[in-house]
Amino acid sequence: LVNPWNITELASSIGYALTMSANEREKRHQHNFLHVTTHTSQEWAETFVSELNDTVVEAQLRTRHIPPQLPSEVAIERFLQSNNRLLILGFNATLTEPVDAQGRRIDQLKEMELKLHPDLKEPLRTLCNDPKTTIVVLSGSDRNVLDENFGEYRMWLAAEHGMFLRQTGGNWMTTMPENLSMDWVDSVKHVFEYFTERTPRSHFELRETSLVWNYKYTDIEFGKLQSKDLLQHLWTGPISNASVEVVQGSRSVEVRAVGVTKGAAIDRILGEIVHNNDVKTPIDYVLCIGHFLAKDEDIYSFFDPDLSQVQAPTMRTKIASYLNRSTSNHSAGKSGHRPASCKVGQQASTIDKKAGSNENANWWSLFRDRMTVHEGSSVLDLKADNYFSCAVGRNCSLARYLLGSSADVVSLLKDMAYNSSC
Known part of the structure; x- marks a missing residue:
């Protein structure tokens, strides 16, 4: 960079450019070309809008009233009265077993190894075998963790915030978007490695679509200071111009690509489920439970029947467009899916990236008519009384209800399984 007002420096730089070797010119051109094609005005706009949305979510969390406790008896009663149920469950701090410290120092290695709560194995098996019930475990964990804990059950697994999916x-x-860029991973990894080395008992996880630095087991005050220092290193270095979002948990820092949230992924997940399960009965009951970060609480509003018509089209018309195409592919004998081993940036599902203006204007009629696998049936027929979104272990949340801990989740699912088998 040259100060254009400094005549001497400017003249010297022009002279250097005129005498530059062809090899160096080519290298500089490749570097600059890559930069301008990667950091486009569209990318800047998407990042800017995403940060504005984050501000809105944070403001909502600050001003929102604390939700009431989940009325378990009502939720179970509605569950039994419904014909096609969808249960969306988080994993960490929702379905995981408690770590019994018994007054001793926390066993970090044991707590880092996520395990399904032992009391949930039979209730989950009962619910999974119920033909009226579809269960999706939606987690930020990687695929191996979900396979290890849920491979024996008949359910859907959505790993890394829904970016990977399988029955x-x-x-x-x-289900990653077509234009998802992961060029920033290596540079962020170096920063996380550096802070892991200088912060005792911290660790970081390298996932396929995100990186997480966790300081849960460090000294509280020292961990907070280190996290602030880490954020400064990130913002002034590897992610200063990258299309990423920094998600701060209570004791963690996660860097993920822009647009990677559970709410953004649920429309693609629902489309795949409907296409593969050959749905004949509309979904008339949804229970969504999780210990989700604020960034991922957009999943609670996705199914909400009270969602305003301004917000709904951007998410739900994508499913309609997807199913319209998937149905034709299915009849032609094509799956429309690509394996999860494809490179980042390749499109793995056939979801339209944009919905037309006519779809946005008449979203509900299109949603009802186009999300049809069998004539006369639509995917969602959800009333407000049959939708239960529930945050676990959080006082401030966009969810409708609260549950205190994973023990309350265990109790709820046990009662559901018992009553559904009667």
Whole structure:
């Protein structure tokens, strides 16, 4: 970079450019060309809008009233009265077993190894075998963790915030957007490695679509100071111009590509489920439970029947367009899926990236008519009384209800399984 007001420096730089070797010119051109084609005005606009949306979510969390406790008896009663149920469950701090410290120092290695709560194995098996019930475990964990804990059940697994999806017994597929860029991973990894080395008892996870630095087991005050320092390193270095989002948890820092949230992935997940399960009865009951970060709480609003018509089209018309195409592919004998081993940036599902203006204007009629696998049936027929979104272990949330801990989740699912088998 040269100060254009400094005549001496400017003249010297022009002279250097005129005498530059062809090899160096080519290298500089490749570097600059890659930069301008990667950091486009569209990318800047998407990042800017995403940060604005984050601000809105944070403001909503600050001003929103604390939701009431989940009325378990009502939720179970509605569950039994429904004909096609969808249960969306988080994993960490929702279905995981408690770590019994018994007054001793926390066993970090044991707590880092996520395990399904032992009391949930039979209730989950009962619910999974119920033909009226579809279960999706939606987690930020990688595929191996979900396979290890849920491989024996008949359910859907959505790993890394829904970027990878499979029905147990089938192969993993990727639902990542076509233009997802992961060029920033290596540079962020170096920063995380550096802070892991200088922060005792911290660790980081390298996933396929994100990186997470966790300081849960460090000294509280020292961990907070280190996290602030880490954020400064990130913003002034590897992600200063990258299309990424930094998601701060209570004791963690996660870097993920722009647009990677559970709410953004659920429309693609639902489309795949409907296409593969050959749905004949509309979904008339949804229970969504999880210990989700604020960034991922957009999943709670996706199914909400009270969602305004301004917000709904951007998410739901994508499913309609997807199913319209998937149905034709299915009749032609094509799956329309690609395996999860495809490169990042390849499109793994046939979801339209944009919905037309006419679809946005008449979203509900199109949603009802185009999301049809069998004539006369639509995918969702959800009333407000049959939708239960529930945050676990959080006081401030966009969910309708709260549950105190994973023990409350265990109790709820046990009662559901018992009553559904009667």
